[in-house]
Amino acid sequence: MKTVPVDTLKRFASDCLEAAGVSAPDAALVADTLVQADLWGHPSHGVLRLFWYIRRIQSGATKINVSEGSEQDPPLALSVLDGQDGLGQVVAHRAMRRAIAAARAHGIGAVAVHSSGHFGMAMYYSAMAAAEGCVGYICANASPAMAPVGGREKRIGTNPLSWGAPAGAHAPFLLDYANTAVARGKLYDARAKGHAVPEGWAIDSEGRATTDPHAGIAGTILPMAGHKGYGMALAVDLLSGVLSGSAFGSGITGPYVPEGRSGAGHFVLAIDIAAVRPLAEFEADMEQLIAELKATPRAAGVDEIYYPGELESHADILHRRVGVTLPAAVLDELREGAKALDVPFPF
């Protein structure tokens, strides 16, 4: 394990991407999204993934430095963006910028995105909207991760979504979740520790409920909250894939494999709060809502009640001060990847 300074880590990730042919601004953006996930305390979406994206660039599955095309100014309230099989982070960032500009002009702005790729953490983009006085929404379809309710083979992605909004004196409200009951990694973790897993996490290869992590790994992860998570994952697929004309269902390739066009799509939305009511009033009400949540009588052993995005904001403040701690296995992978690209390893 080693704790590394944030700026050095960001510079390093960006250098590696540039060495793989990514333009300086795009490399800086992708590096920022990865390091931001580490800062928020979600290392599963952090620099650990850097060379996953680079391997897909090297295989040609992900295109780099695709043309920006021309943007209408101001953008239409609803428009379509062709991601040209580019880096999902670059495409999603561009879509959210466009949605915010459209919201300024029309009160609400939306962008249906096709032919994009895996964009990392969804709340990176909803946070852009929150920072601009907007309510932001983004969702994406993803490679198959779970069975439909009643099925026993993976057909639907985790299909994450995020809502973001400013929260006055508080850090922004940032909700970000996948529609699977649990990340697959938690089954591997339970298997390694010899623990059973809770009911509702997984089914075995015959589609039967199981608490045995071995059986769950041979089977498939369940949707969050059963038919609710199944339905919301489909709603996300409908918005991200079917509406935009991107791939859908089992047609998406994940970032975990180096080959194969992603086909992922997104649906991106921004609402200009000031078009509905004065932003200061909205923010005062958010503060009141948060105060009410925090004043709720607490369960035994609970010190504080949090709202979505709050713990990430605390983690961000801490890690910016003390640095990001990377496990030895991640450091090794980054060192080897950098060597192959002739990028100096600064840690």
Place this chain on the structure above:
Amino acid sequence: MKTVPVDTLKRFASDCLEAAGVSAPDAALVADTLVQADLWGHPSHGVLRLFWYIRRIQSGATKINVSEGSEQDPPLALSVLDGQDGLGQVVAHRAMRRAIAAARAHGIGAVAVHSSGHFGMAMYYSAMAAAEGCVGYICANASPAMAPVGGREKRIGTNPLSWGAPAGAHAPFLLDYANTAVARGKLYDARAKGHAVPEGWAIDSEGRATTDPHAGIAGTILPMAGHKGYGMALAVDLLSGVLSGSAFGSGITGPYVPEGRSGAGHFVLAIDIAAVRPLAEFEADMEQLIAELKATPRAAGVDEIYYPGELESHADILHRRVGVTLPAAVLDELREGAKALDVPFPF
């Protein structure tokens, strides 16, 4: 138990509402939303609730025949609707009509609704969008039903949401769910039967996880999928209450009590599919997605895999043919309510 014809039931519900002073068109609409819930196989939101709404009208908590005001033509992409403490069904119906008209003009249309009331089943309104070739979304905040994660007292509503879309040759995709783990009625049911309830449904009055329905009833229902349902319920509150300038948090009064201004708000969205891609292409892809779901290898004992809205569509076809079956207790309540209003009881 008695099975009654659909048209007679709708006429009866409408007559009762008119006898309570509701205009003929508004009465017909509210009656249709209630009977439609019965037709879809969700009697918990059906005519069982007729006199809940009427009692709130009689107490003055719900205003009737409020002015329509003037509508901009075409509506702005994003606009605000003051529900004037009217019937939630009338307000939500008007908001969705406006959102669809806005989507025709701008590609996307949204309406932030404040000062409305409980609107019944959310999918009634998203189905309106689906029938018009749009993707529709609606959400509403509701009276306190669950504690925030870490709390032990109710502060947040069920805060339901619905996505709807056309699905080609199939009945429309209609997702509709509350962000609570389970309806409170299921705890009463388990208590009556002497059954334990699954983990994740409820906490006791000290905030501890419980499988004892008595303890759960004394405590509070949990959010669906823990922090995910908690977060989504807050996102719905933010959109329905805080954005629109309506009540929020614990400030909403439910339809279960006859007195007290509701304060509920909604957020209503319609996306004109044809503004993104030809509707026929969208529908063909929906058919392909549904075919793929249905072709998934099934778990033992499962005959068919369904998509959201499909079972409701089957129930609707059946009940329109054979009628709606009402339990004796519901018939008794309807009979007594009608008597007090001097409305003939037709069953």
